[in-house]
Amino acid sequence: MESTDTNIVSNFDVQLEEAKHDCDVPPLLIQCQNVIISNLTISKAVRLISSCSFLKHFSLDKLSDAVLECISENFQFAVENGLFHELSHKDFKFLLNNEKLTVFKHGIPIENYEACIFASLGKYLSANNMENDELVEDLLSVIRLSDIPSNMLESITNEYTVFHAFKARICTTQRTQTPLSRKYSKSERTIVPYQEYASIPKMYLEKYRFGIVNCFNDSDLIKIDDRPITIGVWIVKWDGIDLLGGLHIHYKSGKRLVHGTKPARHDLVNEHEFTLYEEEVVTKILTWHGMFIDSIIFFTNMDRKFGPYGGGGGHRSDWDIPPSNHGYFHSFKGKVVKHRYANSVAYLQFNWVAYGKDGYKEILPTDDMFSCERTHGFNEIDRINDID
Numbered sequence: 001m002e003s004t005d006t007n008i009v010s011n012f013d014v015q016l017e018e019a020k021h022d023c024d025v026p027p028l029l030i031q032c033q034n035v036i037i038s039n040l041t042i043s044k045a046v047r048l049i050s051s052c053s054f055l056k057h058f059s060l061d062k063l064s065d066a067v068l069e070c071i072s073e074n075f076q077f078a079v080e081n082g083l084f085h086e087l088s089h090k091d092f093k094f095l096l097n098n099e100k101l102t103v104f105k106h107g108i109p110i111e112n113y114e115a116c117i118f119a120s121l122g123k124y125l126s127a128n129n130m131e132n133d134e135l136v137e138d139l140l141s142v143i144r145l146s147d148i149p150s151n152m153l154e155s156i157t158n159e160y161t162v163f164h165a166f167k168a169r170i171c172t173t174q175r176t177q178t179p180l181s182r183k184y185s186k187s188e189r190t191i192v193p194y195q196e197y198a199s200i201p202k203m204y205l206e207k208y209r210f211g212i213v214n215c216f217n218d219s220d221l222i223k224i225d226d227r228p229i230t231i232g233v234w235i236v237k238w239d240g241i242d243l244l245g246g247l248h249i250h251y252k253s254g255k256r257l258v259h260g261t262k263p264a265r266h267d268l269v270n271e272h273e274f275t276l277y278e279e280e281v282v283t284k285i286l287t288w289h290g291m292f293i294d295s296i297i298f299f300t301n302m303d304r305k306f307g308p309y310g311g312g313g314g315h316r317s318d319w320d321i322p323p324s325n326h327g328y329f330h331s332f333k334g335k336v337v338k339h340r341y342a343n344s345v346a347y348l349q350f351n352w353v354a355y356g357k358d359g360y361k362e363i364l365p366t367d368d369m370f371s372c373e374r375t376h377g378f379n380e381i382d383r384i385n386d387i388d
Contacts, residue, residue: 029060037066042074046083050091068100069325072184075103079120085127089135092124097142102184106279106301107326109184109355114147115156122160136162137169145170147185183356184326191219191330192354204291210346211338216259218249218331219351226251227281228329232273233296233309234262236342242269242311244293244345246336260336260343267342274298274306281328285350288314292337292344301328327354 036044045067071078078084084092095101096117103113110116121139130136145153150171157163157170181187204210229250236245245268246260262268276282284299288310295310330351337346 033060033063036063040066040070042070042078043083045070045074046078046087049087049095065100068098071095072100072102073104073107075101075116075120076105079116079123082123082127084120084124087124089130089139093139093142096121096139097179099180099182100184102182104326107283108279108281108301108328109326110279112147112149112152113184114144114182115149115152118143118145118148118153119156119159122156122163125162126160131162133165136166140166140170142179144179144182144185147181147187186225188356189224190354191224191351193219193333193349193351205337208339212335213261213338213343214259214336216257216335217333217351218257219333221257222251222255222331223253224330224353226253226255228252228276228331230273230275231282231298231306232271234260234271235269235310236263236267236344237269238292238339238341238344241313242294244296244310244348245342246345247332249332257332259332259334260345263342272307272309276300277302280304283328285329286316287348288312288316289348290314292346293348296348298329327352329353 036048048063048067049071084095087095101117102109103116104110121143124130125136125139148156153171154167157167163170205212229252231247231249233247234245235242237243246258246262248256248258250256262271280300280302282298283301286297286299286308288294288296288308290313292314293310294314295308295312297305297307297309299305330353332348333351334348335346336343
């Protein structure tokens with residue numbers, strides 16, 4: 001099977017060239033691209049790096065991105081099993097220099113992944129007994145040395161003898177002359193608010209005399225490096241309907257934020273709390289809502305699900321999945337409103353950590369959260385309150 005895979009990869013550019021000249025049908029190239037991607041493995045992805053020229057020649061950006069993502073997701077496996085050792089100097093440099101290369105674990109870039117990339121260069125040079133100073137310096141020139149903490153940089157330099165002669169330049173001169181940042185580097189991260197869930201128009205605030213108790217945007221208080229450890233919610237009842245009454249979030253830094261006022265125990269339907277593992281982050285959140293947030297579900301990069309927390313009412317938003325891979329939940333943004341019986345979350349938005357230019361898209365209204373005159377889902381509220 002492996003030899004067959006090798007033949008498929010080695011002949012792929014020839015087949016595409018023939019298809020281009022004989023058929024000149026773009027859909028055929030797209031189909032070929034999709035077939036390769038659907039059967040992509042880490043060994044095939046590494047071999048395809050050596051064919052990067054035809055990827056550019058045929059403008060196969062989708063396949064190129066899939067190859068880089070596959071390698072990034074399996075980077076540590078590839079290094080441990082020496083899959084990069086057969087790459088030529090030119091091909092390995094192309095890989096190391098690619099701005100989309102990173103090291104994922106559970107779908108999220110690991111801390112100090114540039115150090116892992118630097119260490120992979122040490123293994124590659126050692127395995128190939130490469131001692132030519134010019135070639136070593138050429139490969140060193142594409143490592144983002146400034147992104148590696150000084151102690152890790154020195155440790156890796158000391159570990160591989162091939163770097164010993166370059167130690168001064170690695171830790172000083174070349175450290176200040178690194179290429180542009182990678183897509184998944186810390187400097188490329190941003191916090192982006194994405195998708196609003198439930199929003200009460202001003203006319204309803206006045207009509208039902210709902211008072212805004214709390215407006216919050218946690219991203220103003222939490223650094224981008226900080227991650228949630230524990231998330232909790234409590235549920236209240238309003239005219240027989242279970243709603244999200246409030247929520248709290250505890251961060252690695254020790255900060256704890258609470259939104260809403262928890263009612264007396266006899267007025268509390270229930271409460272829920274979950275704690276994330278060390279490398280676990282929330283990557284998807286679903287809510288059901290009408291005028292208030294009825295229920296919420298959290299999904300993580302380790303395939304864990306927490307919820308649904310809340311009642312069975314409301315409708316699910318069509319925009320429930322953030323439009324970017326490898327981002328993760330950072331903080332909440334929203335408003336808590338006081339109605340006749342308790343406080344409820346009447347507006348909720350999620351702030352996500354996004355990477356690079358292909359990150360989350362801002363699709364929210366830029367005016368006041370409650371200014372839009374939407375009435376979807378409010379007829380039932382009118383009926384309950386018997387207000388014409």
